[in-house]
Amino acid sequence: xxxxxxxxxxxxxxxVGMSGFQQEQQDDQPINLKVxxxxxxxxxxxxxxxxxxxxxxxxxxxxxxxxxHGERGLDFASDENPKKNVARAMIKMTNKINxxxxxxxxxxxxxxxxxxxxxxxxxxxxxxxxx
Numbered sequence: 001x002x003x004x005x006x007x008x009x010x011x012x013x014x015x016v017g018m019s020g021f022q023q024e025q026q027d028d029q030p031i032n033l034k035v036x037x038x039x040x041x042x043x044x045x046x047x048x049x050x051x052x053x054x055x056x057x058x059x060x061x062x063x064x065x066x067x068x069h070g071e072r073g074l075d076f077a078s079d080e081n082p083k084k085n086v087a088r089a090m091i092k093m094t095n096k097i098n099x100x101x102x103x104x105x106x107x108x109x110x111x112x113x114x115x116x117x118x119x120x121x122x123x124x125x126x127x128x129x130x131x
Contacts, residue, residue, distance in 0.1 A: 032077040035088045052087070055115035056123050063087050090115065 030036075030045055040048070053059060065080035067073050079085065098112040118125035 030076070032079065035091045052115060055121065056119045057121040058123050062123065 028042065030040065030042070033040070036045065036048065049060065052063075056062065060074055060076075063081055063084045063086075064074040064076050065078040065084075067075045094113060094115065102110070102112040104110075120126065
């Protein structure tokens with residue numbers, strides 16, 4: 001009898017522990033996504049953000065605001081940094097260009113543009129001004 005109680009208690013502890021873990025994972029879902037798909041996985045979002053880091057040669061704080069009240073880290077959901085809205089506009093522009101001009105395969109490859117096309121590792125893209 002005592003062994004049955006121990007087994008049941010252990011199983012109950014595992015179930016409670018796992019439900020807490022599931023809740024923590026659900027709370028980790030990104031919020032305030034306005035351009036990227038709301039269903040994006042954490043791994044896909046992380047990969048996308050890292051591609052922006054490389055394409056622009058910047059770190060996350062370039063577009064994301066610091067946490068308020070002197071806390072360490074970044075507030076990824078915040079829109080306080082105006083560069084975040086610039087990035088959103090650039091994503092929309094890139095998607096529109098790709099949809100309109102690069103929707104067909106060429107030599108078996110679907111070619112398109114990305115942030116790196118213009119930025120090439122720089123936070124400001126190289127531009128030529130015609131006078």
